[in-house]
Amino acid sequence: DGGITQSPKYLFRKEGQNVTLSCEQNLNHDAMYWYRQDPGQGLRLIYYSQIVNDFQKGDIAEGYSVSREKKESFPLTVTSAQKNPTAFYLCASRRGTRSMNTEAFFGQGTRLTVV
Amino acid sequence: EDQVTQSPEALRLQEGESSSLNCSYTVSGLRGLFWYRQDPGKGPEFLFTLYSAGEEKEKERLKATLTKKESFLHITAPKPEDSATYLCAVHWVTSGTYKYIFGTGTRLKVLA
Numbered sequence: 001d002g003g004i005t006q007s008p009k010y011l012f013r014k015e016g017q018n019v020t021l022s023c024e025q026n027l028n029h030d031a032m033y034w035y036r037q038d039p040g041q042g043l044r045l046i047y048y049s050q051i052v053n054d055f056q057k058g059d060i061a062e063g064y065s066v067s068r069e070k071k072e073s074f075p076l077t078v079t080s081a082q083k084n085p086t087a088f089y090l091c092a093s094r095r096g097t098r099s100m101n102t103e104a105f106f107g108q109g110t111r112l113t114v115v
Numbered sequence: 116e117d118q119v120t121q122s123p124e125a126l127r128l129q130e131g132e133s134s135s136l137n138c139s140y141t142v143s144g145l146r147g148l149f150w151y152r153q154d155p156g157k158g159p160e161f162l163f164t165l166y167s168a169g170e171e172k173e174k175e176r177l178k179a180t181l182t183k184k185e186s187f188l189h190i191t192a193p194k195p196e197d198s199a200t201y202l203c204a205v206h207w208v209t210s211g212t213y214k215y216i217f218g219t220g221t222r223l224k225v226l227a
Contacts, residue, residue, distance in 0.1 A: 004158075042218060102146075102164075104161070108158050109157065
């Protein structure tokens with residue numbers, strides 16, 4: 001079955017530690033996204049990538065980093081510079097930013113907690 | 116400023132009590148308006164895409180409509196399993212750049 005797989009489902013981070021969230025898709029989609037979801041704030045865009053080896057900052061990129069070495073993979077690293085990382089992180093993909101049929105397909109999310 | 120606003124923030128309905136959720140937007144150059152359903156602790160699932168004013172889409176008890184300023188998600192005779200957060204997202208182009216933004220959602224609770 002085609003889809004997006006995020007791992008792990010739950011992640012605990014100690015102060016000062018970097019952690020990496022995995023996102024893999026087998027939908028052959030060009031565009032991939034990382035969102036952060038906090039209660040009452042909806043989805044906020046962290047980073048996005050429209051093509052391999054290229055990515056752009058979203059609205060809240062500070063303290064995060066990404067890579068896009070393969071079309072199917074878009075890992076997100078939450079660095080120690082992110083002061084409030086506790087949140088629900090969602091990875092998504094879309095067929096392409098210029099396609100009219102541009103619904104997003106989401107993974108099941110990673111809940112990150114700072115301990 | 117380009118904005119997407121959903122109302123109400125939360126809605127409680129009795130089973131069978133029909134209602135509507137609203138998604139208003141101020142963007143120009145709309146390319147599409149999307150509705151998603153999100154269950155607690157899970158990623159959003161796509162429901163509908165609307166592309167132009169006057170368009171309507173239906174799926175079971177849900178019907179989405181679009182005007183030039185807003186979209187409505189009508190829920191007819193809801194059941195408890197319709198309880199979820201409903202998100203809208205707007206896809207538009209500005210200064211040659213394509214953008215995609217989500218509203219904050221409406222949390223729907225349907226009571227048996």
